[in-house]
Amino acid sequence: MNSPATDATGSEASPTGTLASYAVDGMVPREVVLPDSIEEVSRVMASSSSDGQAVLPLGGGTLSCQGNLPRTYDLALGTSKLAGVLYHEPADLVASVQAGTTVSDLRSTLAKGGQTLPLDSPFPDQATIGGIIAAGYSGPSRLSFGDPRDWLIGINVVTADGRVSKAGGRVVKNVTGYDLCKLYSGSLGTLGVIVEANFKLTPLPDDHATIIGAFDGPADAYQAAKSLLSLSYHPHSLLLVDGNLAGHLDEEMLPAGKVVLLVRHSGRRSAVKRKAQDTNRILQVRHGRCAEVPSGTDGSLWQKLIDLDWRQDNGPDMVLRASMLPSQVEGFWAAFHDDTHTGLQRGMSADVGMGIVKLCYWAGAVPLGPEGQDSILLEVARAVREKARSLDAHLVVQRCQPSVKAHIDVWGEGIEGLEVMRRIKEQMDPSHTLNPGRFVGGL
Amino acid sequence: MTLSRAQLIRELQGIVGAENVIFHPDDLLVYEYDGSVDKAVPEAAVFPANTEEVSRVVAMAHRENIPVVGRGSGTGLSGGAIASLGGIQVVLTRMKAILEIDEENRLAVVEPGVINLDLDKAAREHGMRYAPDPSSQRACSVGGNVAENAGGPHCLAYGVTTNHILGMEVVLEDGSVAWLGGKARETPGYDLRGAFVGSEGTFGLATKIVVRLLPVPESVSTMLGTFPDIDSACTAVSSIIGQGVVPAAMEMIDSVSIGAILNVTKDVFPADAGSVLLVEVEGLREEVEETRGGIEAAMYDTGAIEVKTATDPAERERLWQARKGAFGALGTLAPNYYLVDAVVPRTRLADMLAEVDRIAKEHDLMVANVFHAGDGNLHPCIAFDERVPGTLERVMHAGGEMLEVCVGMGGTLSGEHGVGLEKKAYMPLVFSEDDMDAMMRVRNAFSPAATFNPGKIFPGGPEHPGPVQGQAGMRAAPGDFI
Numbered sequence: 016m017n018s019p020a021t022d023a024t025g026s027e028a029s030p031t032g033t034l035a036s037y038a039v040d041g042m043v044p045r046e047v048v049l050p051d052s053i054e055e056v057s058r059v060m061a062s063s064s065s066d067g068q069a070v071l072p073l074g075g076g077t078l079s080c081q082g083n084l085p086r087t088y089d090l091a092l093g094t095s096k097l098a099g100v101l102y103h104e105p106a107d108l109v110a111s112v113q114a115g116t117t118v119s120d121l122r123s124t125l126a127k128g129g130q131t132l133p134l135d136s137p138f139p140d141q142a143t144i145g146g147i148i149a150a151g152y153s154g155p156s157r158l159s160f161g162d163p164r165d166w167l168i169g170i171n172v173v174t175a176d177g178r179v180s181k182a183g184g185r186v187v188k189n190v191t192g193y194d195l196c197k198l199y200s201g202s203l204g205t206l207g208v209i210v211e212a213n214f215k216l217t218p219l220p221d222d223h224a225t226i227i228g229a230f231d232g233p234a235d236a237y238q239a240a241k242s243l244l245s246l247s248y249h250p251h252s253l254l255l256v257d258g259n260l261a262g263h264l265d266e267e268m269l270p271a272g273k274v275v276l277l278v279r280h281s282g283r284r285s286a287v288k289r290k291a292q293d294t295n296r297i298l299q300v301r302h303g304r305c306a307e308v309p310s311g312t313d314g315s316l317w318q319k320l321i322d323l324d325w326r327q328d329n330g331p332d333m334v335l336r337a338s339m340l341p342s343q344v345e346g347f348w349a350a351f352h353d354d355t356h357t358g359l360q361r362g363m364s365a366d367v368g369m370g371i372v373k374l375c376y377w378a379g380a381v382p383l384g385p386e387g388q389d390s391i392l393l394e395v396a397r398a399v400r401e402k403a404r405s406l407d408a409h410l411v412v413q414r415c416q417p418s419v420k421a422h423i424d425v426w427g428e429g430i431e432g433l434e435v436m437r438r439i440k441e442q443m444d445p446s447h448t449l450n451p452g453r454f455v456g457g458l
Numbered sequence: 459m460t461l462s463r464a465q466l467i468r469e470l471q472g473i474v475g476a477e478n479v480i481f482h483p484d485d486l487l488v489y490e491y492d493g494s495v496d497k498a499v500p501e502a503a504v505f506p507a508n509t510e511e512v513s514r515v516v517a518m519a520h521r522e523n524i525p526v527v528g529r530g531s532g533t534g535l536s537g538g539a540i541a542s543l544g545g546i547q548v549v550l551t552r553m554k555a556i557l558e559i560d561e562e563n564r565l566a567v568v569e570p571g572v573i574n575l576d577l578d579k580a581a582r583e584h585g586m587r588y589a590p591d592p593s594s595q596r597a598c599s600v601g602g603n604v605a606e607n608a609g610g611p612h613c614l615a616y617g618v619t620t621n622h623i624l625g626m627e628v629v630l631e632d633g634s635v636a637w638l639g640g641k642a643r644e645t646p647g648y649d650l651r652g653a654f655v656g657s658e659g660t661f662g663l664a665t666k667i668v669v670r671l672l673p674v675p676e677s678v679s680t681m682l683g684t685f686p687d688i689d690s691a692c693t694a695v696s697s698i699i700g701q702g703v704v705p706a707a708m709e710m711i712d713s714v715s716i717g718a719i720l721n722v723t724k725d726v727f728p729a730d731a732g733s734v735l736l737v738e739v740e741g742l743r744e745e746v747e748e749t750r751g752g753i754e755a756a757m758y759d760t761g762a763i764e765v766k767t768a769t770d771p772a773e774r775e776r777l778w779q780a781r782k783g784a785f786g787a788l789g790t791l792a793p794n795y796y797l798v799d800a801v802v803p804r805t806r807l808a809d810m811l812a813e814v815d816r817i818a819k820e821h822d823l824m825v826a827n828v829f830h831a832g833d834g835n836l837h838p839c840i841a842f843d844e845r846v847p848g849t850l851e852r853v854m855h856a857g858g859e860m861l862e863v864c865v866g867m868g869g870t871l872s873g874e875h876g877v878g879l880e881k882k883a884y885m886p887l888v889f890s891e892d893d894m895d896a897m898m899r900v901r902n903a904f905s906p907a908a909t910f911n912p913g914k915i916f917p918g919g920p921e922h923p924g925p926v927q928g929q930a931g932m933r934a935a936p937g938d939f940i
Contacts, residue, residue: 104803106696106700107834108704129702151649157643161621165621174896178896179892180890180892180893180895181890182897184868185868186802186873187834188613188830188834189872189873190606190607190873191870191885191888191889192897193657193900194607194652197620197655198900200652201649206648218703218704245562245673247675247742248742249673283748285745286742286744286745336644338645340641340642341563341564369643369644371643408642409646430645430646432636432638435638436648438906439648439899439900439903441903442899442900442903455648456647
């Protein structure tokens with residue numbers, strides 16, 4: 016994990032240890048700065064853009080393996096000193112937070128007012144709000160609660176040339192000016208350094224329940240998922256997980272060798288009880304063996320699933336993320352279910368309702384040494400992408416070794432609207448100061 | 459423009475057919491206004507039938523440096539569909555096909571001219587619905603909703619238009635056609651879809667729109683709380699939200715508006731009420747019943763005189779029709795109205811309403827309030843008679859003062875109607891030069907020659923008379939909405 020060091024201050028020359036902890040894809044910056052004010056971010060950006068320095072803004076580093084290899088990397092701009100909740104008024108259901116605030120810190124502040132920002136995050140003690148927005152990260156809760164962009168109502172960024180620029184505001188409904196909050200969300204820090212964000216919030220649910228259905232094969236599991244998704248409500252989360260992936264979770268609730276459907280509900284106690292009953296009935300109709308995760312412990316099971324993709328210890332060597340229509344998931348899963356590659360371990364999961372299938376690969380058992388492993392992973396990534404294309408799905412390489420990235424565009428080709436995206440980048444960051452080369456089409 | 463007007467008309471006729479171009483000044487009068495206070499006559503209005511025709515019209519206009527102004531049903535409230543600098547109005551009402559309703563993927567693909575309510579009705583035949591419900595939903599188009607990022611009462615729980623748009627096919631100013639987003643939930647790259655929604659027709663013209671559909675809830679309950687005054691109803695709003703409940707909708711109507719509504723719909727609300735609060739909750743039977751009980755208690759605790767629950771769909775529909783027709787009903791009080799679309803943090807609602815009242819009294823004006831209380835989205839509506847000399851100027855000054863107070867409370871200029879022509883002079887109240895510069899850069903990326911809807915949103919540039927010098931106020935009629 017690239018844990019940000021805390022001993023670097025201002026723009027002083029940084030000790031080597033600190034520099035290494037800010038490495039991205041194996042590339043080490045020449046300097047690390049940890050500004051403690053928006054004005055300082057502004058000064059750093061103004062001088063970097065005029066000096067032609069490449070700047071990579073970094074939060075907790077949990078998602079920093081995303082994206083293409085940086086073309087150059089001069090300066091790491093860490094946001095760890097821009098931390099703290101600026102405003103939380105429970106009766107307004109709104110909060111304002113500095114970008115370097117960790118997800119855990121934000122959650123605990125909001126919980127005091129009985130509220131939450133209902134977004135998932137890997138390693139919430141380390142991941143920052145700014146990082147989650149920039150990465151456009153969403154986990155299984157997206158089925159009910161969408162992406163960061165759906166909750167972001169205002170944003171403050173420092174532009175590539177050092178200007179402080181805001182969009183949106185602190186009210187929940189706002190059409191004043193262009194909705195640049197949407198544009199900054201998921202832009203991987205290529206358009207500006209996010210320094211503050213305002214969110215609308217939701218009340219903390221009274222209750223949660225997670226039901227696990229174990230199936231002998233994917234067909235019944237998929238049909239059960241489809242029935243659950245056609246009810247008059249959406250589960251909080253619904254995830255189809257194969258036996259191989261379950262094996263990497265070290266979770267006794269997940270039976271080995273089975274295809275497992277995990278269904279989570281949240282809300283008022285009475286509603287959660289009814290939804291859990293509906294779920295059990297539907298899973299059983301499809302021959303699933305049902306178990307309910309003991310109340311209060313289901314959060315840690317979901318957190319393990321969320322963390323898995325981004326784990327440093329025993330984490331996957333490659334994660335491929337395919338996006339498609341929900342109705343295509345069954346065919347996609349079937350097309351890959353029996354795919355095997357010598358020595359590679361592979362686990363699959365599907366967010367059926369959102370049309371997202373993830374394939375996680377571990378290469379440790381391939382008896383060829385790191386180089387041989389990488390060449391196999393590259394071959395697999397290319398083959399899966401080709402097959403995904405034939406199934407009308409778009410494949411993003413969410414995580415892989417830098418040596419694999421060197422040979423592949425992780426975002427894929429044929430991206431709709433790329434020309435407009437290119438013009439946006441040219442307008443917002445003409446000198447390509449921010450995260451050069453890491454985003455789609457080499458932006 | 460190198461073409462003569464006659465040549466321009468002939469070119470347009472060549473693209474869309476002679477019967478689909480309007481150019482006679484008398485015919486164009488219909489297209490000189492929308493639901494706001496400004497007016498301007500375009501050179502021509504064209505009615506394309508498909509994406510290709512839109513593309514050819516736009517490419518020609520771009521080549522000739524003629525502004526292009528998109529128009530749906532013309533119900534907008536900020537001048538977005540007005541050709542303030544002249545040009546070609548591209549009216550998308552002929553493109554009104556619902557191309558696809560996909561039950562399994564819970565989405566629909568529609569052309570921009572589809573009426574909002576027609577989409578909702580079509581979705582309901584498949585057990586789904588389209589959630590954003592502007593009060594003008596019987597008339598307004600989905601394309602217009604996308605341009606303005608329209609809201610509506612039920613956006614409290616479900617979010618505004620942008621939360622329900624998955625993607626769209628758009629025509630850019632050089633006539634090229636691009637997809638922003640798509641049917642799949644995840645598409646890589648910048649969220650161009652999100653940037654386009656609410657860009658008020660300045661980025662391009664949407665020619666196909668993919669919308670997200672939601673399941674119809676199992677149970678719905680609509681409550682009507684009657685309060686002695688507006689302050690106690692505001693306290694009820696904070697109390698309900700403070701309880702950890704976000705209803706599907708929470709609408710407030712003041713005594714002036716109640717009087718107007720009762721002129722049109724008899725007995726729908728108590729005549730002597732100081733205000734009423736219309737609250738709807740949806741979900742599973744169990745949670746609706748539980749939530750309903752909590753809301754009822756909160757309303758009584760904060761001073762409600764009476765809380766009634768609509769018992770059947772017909773009664774619910776009657777309440778909502780009265781609410782959504784409120785602004786039309788104001789036509790029974792005065793011949794004109796001017797509507798302000800201010801948003802404040804929910805906790806400042808009572809303060810803001812007091813300020814609205816103060817400003818109205820200072821200018822000797824009558825104000826009615828019907829608004830989305832749950833969102834903090836006020837709609838002070840100044841009723842007046844434009845025939846009385848000097849009145850319109852007073853109205854505009856009062857509206858401006860209300861916006862200034864609202865921004866001072868941490869609010870903003872527009873919650874759902876857009877900036878357009880009407881509020882562009884006030885943008886510096888909210889945004890700095892650097893804020894607006896970032897927005898202009900994005901506009902330059904989509905539309906470098908500013909072919910689409912020039913002169914809107916941002917102050918300065920080729921000027922159109924600002925709000926204070928605005929022209930005639932809108933004439934209210936029972937068919938008008940907000």
